[in-house]
Amino acid sequence: MSDNSKGKATSRRQFLSGAAAVGVGAVGSGAARAASPDPLITQVQEWAQATGEGVDATPYGLPIQFEKDVVRRNVEWLTADTISSINFTPIHALDGTITPQGCAFERHHSGAIELSKPDYRLMINGLVDTPLVFTYEDLERFPRENRVYFCECAANTGMEWAGAQLNGAQFTHGMIHNMEYSGVPLRTLLEEAGVKPAGKWIYVEGADASSNGRSIPLEKAMDDVLVAFKANGEALRKEHGYPVRLVVPGWEGNMWVKWLRRVEVTEMAIESREETSKYTDTLEDGTSRKWSWVMDAKSVVTSPSPQAPITHGPGPLVITGLAWSGRGSITGVDVSVDGGKNWVPARLAAPGTDKALTRFYLDYNWDGSEMLLQARAKDSSGYVQPTKAQLRDVRGENSIYHNNCIQTWWIKESGEAENVEVS
Amino acid sequence: MSKYHKLFTASAIGLCMAFPAYAEKFGLGRPALPEEIAAWDLDVAPDGTGLPHGSGDVFTGEEVFAEQCAICHGDFAEGVDNWPKLAGGEGTLADKDPLKTVGSYWPYLSTVWDYVNRSMPFGNAQSLEPDDVYAMVAYILYSNDIVDDEFTLSHENFLEVEMPNAEGFIVDDRDTSEAHFWTDEPCMKDCKESVEITMRAAVLDVTPEETEANATETQTTVQEASAEVEVEAKEESAAEEIAALDPEMIESGEKVFKKCKSCHQVGEGAKHRTGPALNGIIGANAGAVEGFKYSKAMKAAADEGLVWNDEEMSAFLASPKAYMKGTRMSFAGLKKEDDIQAVIVYLKSFGG
Incomplete structure (x- = not known):
């Protein structure tokens, strides 16, 4: 019987030390020869003899125990309290583009509330012909759309402005998720109430105690904004705004108001706390940009990365990552293994789609030497993801938000990786 | 256009006999009552739209602040632990570590009133009367040296208060100030002569331990086990x-x-x-x-x-x-x- 193959999730360090030995034998010789027969094959295993769990053992399934490390993580020192805080999607351990809801990052201002469908109301008021109240059931009767979009917090990568700080793609780039939303275009609801000609903005607000609210130009509201109630085919999770959230494609996550309860048509921006004291970007001379809504094109190598080191030694290596742009679709991603001296085009797993994550791969033959691994995204507007130096030239180091710089992972000969900055 | 859509339009027209002005409406939802709008429409715009009548002075504000806010924001709005500092920081916005407070950063007083009124105190939001909010905002202004200790804030003098950083904001200008990022064809070969590592995350070492959760779990189990018998x-x-x-x-x-x-x-x-x-x-x-x-x-x-x-x-x-x-x-x-x-x-x- 096998003695160590199940139950325990191998720690990163154990895994590395074990892998180094295997890796050496594999260099240059193609498939390695086994020294002795593999007991996993020659011996009858427990799972091949006894029966497993019956159906309904878990009416709503969770990932198998071996995947228990693939979870959202919090950085405690970032905020005063988890009730008003953020955690991070384990992007280093995911593949494809759709983020499972259960590990998609959370950002709350007054905690995740429990609001039932029967208790849900949505009000449209302000500069409209008829202020309206909708129930959840009402919303389900409007024509619906399905769209995949990324949602990125404006502060994603925000801890990296002054220098390389957090060691892992989850922490540097994990304030992002990408889901398929089902919902009603906000335009439909606004037209139902009838927008008056004086209306130029909307102000959207959530039902939680923070009453997080943001102003959005009417033009965007009438374009692609969705009032969503399903994500990845099922109801939104509590932490993502159940039963109804706003989806504001390509724009910063703070505007994607959760537990959406009110849309007010206004003449001007309300200039709420979340759009003045927060989510404004202070430049080097002390002036600050406001209304910087769109998320610039960005990419990151998710593996290998500090939390996903190379454990198999030299030879075939899958370099992979994510790219996205709030201005349109990803048209290409270049990868550099020498810190940006030379670049090669990566393979997009599928053509980029509008304001959604794109997965890229570089199928690489690693010779076991150090790499300074970078990715660089290009979007349909012709924008090319800048270096950190280029961004700092324009914005300084105090922006907090909208850091879309090229990220560097230093891959060492051991296969371990570290977040670094390069010249 | 699908058959369904045609059918639908036909029935929508039928429905709209009751609402003759709007041919494309679905007739879903119901009109919001004035009381309902009044209960939810609380936001206050920079020009004072939405501000209820009322007033409050610095002295009263200090008392309310001590009672409701000081546990997180400090007696003098200086902030406790990681909770927001509400006062100080004037002239620091161009520094390496700017201190952004109501006094040094917030461009509109309406934002302060609106936020305190709708979202504070943390854990007991929307429990304050308008006069208390006026008083607390007056105290926050006082703690930022924007008004003196005799000051009373009201809906009447609200727009007269000058916020120090009112002119400190520009509308997003990335399309022009960062126009050079739209390069279309970036460099692919020999883009720079040398590459050096200039900073390492491991030096700071502020990343949460990957295995922390598991470690804590094991520890607890051990402790529990030894204490169990007792x-x-x-x-x-x-x-x-x-x-x-x-x-x-x-x-x-x-x-x-x-x-x-x-x-x-x-x-x-x-x-x-x-x-x-x-x-x-x-x-x-x-x-x-x-x-x-x-x-x-x-x-x-x-x-x-x-x-x-x-x-x-x-x-x-x-x-x-x-x-x-x-x-x-x-x-x-x-x-x-x-x-x-x-x-x-x-x-x-x-x-x-």
């Missing part, structure tokens, strides 16, 4: 006591406890927050939860042998500040006796 007998009787608690009371107590949650945790894995973790608090000595920094008042009460039995806890929860002058617990108190009893039963369900 406490088994005790636990049994404790379990009996908990079983004797009224489940309905526990349930309603849990609802009441929502008011406490922004500062206190209870249950498995409960940690200290702004207030101490409350497992086993009923029947425990006051000021005795390990690892929590109590106020002088609470320490004094502990020295005098205060025990949190039902009676003492009821009196404390009814009006914390009246019960114990100088407690850091900035909570107005539970008005209903039923709520107090329910929350005590709820707390008992976590041991006592």
Whole structure:
């Protein structure tokens, strides 16, 4: 019987030390020869003899125990309290583009509330012909759309402005998720109430105690904004705004108001706390940009990365990552293994789609030497993801938000990786 | 256009006999009543739209602030721990570490009034009367040296207050100031001569440990195992006591406890927050939860042998500040006796 193959999730360090030995034998010789027969094959295993769990053992399934490390993580020192805080999607351990809801990052201002469908109301008021109240059931009767979009917090990568700080793609780039939303275009609801000609903005607000609210130009509201109630085919999770959230494609996550309860048509921006004291970007001379809504094109190598080191030694290596742009679709991603001296085009797993994550791969033959691994995204507007130096030239180091710089992972000969900055 | 759509349009037209002006409406939802709009439409715009009548002075504001806000924001709005600082920082916006406060950063006074009114105090939002909000905003202005201590803020003089950083903002200009990022064809080969590592994350070492969760888990198991034998007998009787608690009371107590949650945790894995973790608090000595920094008042009460039995806890929860002058617990108190009893039963369900 096998003695160590199940139950325990191998720690990163154990895994590395074990892998180094295997890796050496594999260099240059193609498939390695086994020294002795593999007991996993020659011996009858427990799972091949006894029966497993019956159906309904878990009416709503969770990932198998071996995947228990693939979870959202919090950085405690970032905020005063988890009730008003953020955690991070384990992007280093995911593949494809759709983020499972259960590990998609959370950002709350007054905690995740429990609001039932029967208790849900949505009000449209302000500069409209008829202020309206909708129930959840009402919303389900409007024509619906399905769209995949990324949602990125404006502060994603925000801890990296002054220098390389957090060691892992989850922490540097994990304030992002990408889901398929089902919902009603906000335009439909606004037209139902009838927008008056004086209306130029909307102000959207959530039902939680923070009453997080943001102003959005009417033009965007009438374009692609969705009032969503399903994500990845099922109801939104509590932490993502159940039963109804706003989806504001390509724009910063703070505007994607959760537990959406009110849309007010206004003449001007309300200039709420979340759009003045927060989510404004202070430049080097002390002036600050406001209304910087769109998320610039960005990419990151998710593996290998500090939390996903190379454990198999030299030879075939899958370099992979994510790219996205709030201005349109990803048209290409270049990868550099020498810190940006030379670049090669990566393979997009599928053509980029509008304001959604794109997965890229570089199928690489690693010779076991150090790499300074970078990715660089290009979007349909012709924008090319800048270096950190280029961004700092324009914005300084105090922006907090909208850091879309090229990220560097230093891959060492051991296969371990570290977040670094390069010249 | 699909058949369905045609059909639908036809029936929509039929529906619209009742609303002749709008041919494409679905007729879903119902008109919002004025009372409903008044209850939810609370936001205040920079020009003062939405501001209710009222006034409040700095002196009153200081009192309300001490009661409602100081536990997180500090007596002088200077901020406690990681909680936001509301005062100071003037002239620091171009520094390496800018201090962004109401005085140094916020461009509109309407934002302060609106935020305090709708979203504060943390854990007890929308509990303040307009006059209190005016007074607190006046105090915040005073703590930023924007007004003097005689100042009274009202809906009438609201727009006269000048915010120091009102002119400090520009509308997003990335399309022009960063136009050079739209390069279309970036460099692919020999883009720079040399590459050096200039900074490493490992130097700072502020990343949470990957295995932290597992490690804590193991530790706890070990501790629990060694302590198990000792406490088994005790636990049994404790379990009996908990079983004797009224489940309905526990349930309603849990609802009441929502008011406490922004500062206190209870249950498995409960940690200290702004207030101490409350497992086993009923029947425990006051000021005795390990690892929590109590106020002088609470320490004094502990020295005098205060025990949190039902009676003492009821009196404390009814009006914390009246019960114990100088407690850091900035909570107005539970008005209903039923709520107090329910929350005590709820707390008992976590041991006592």
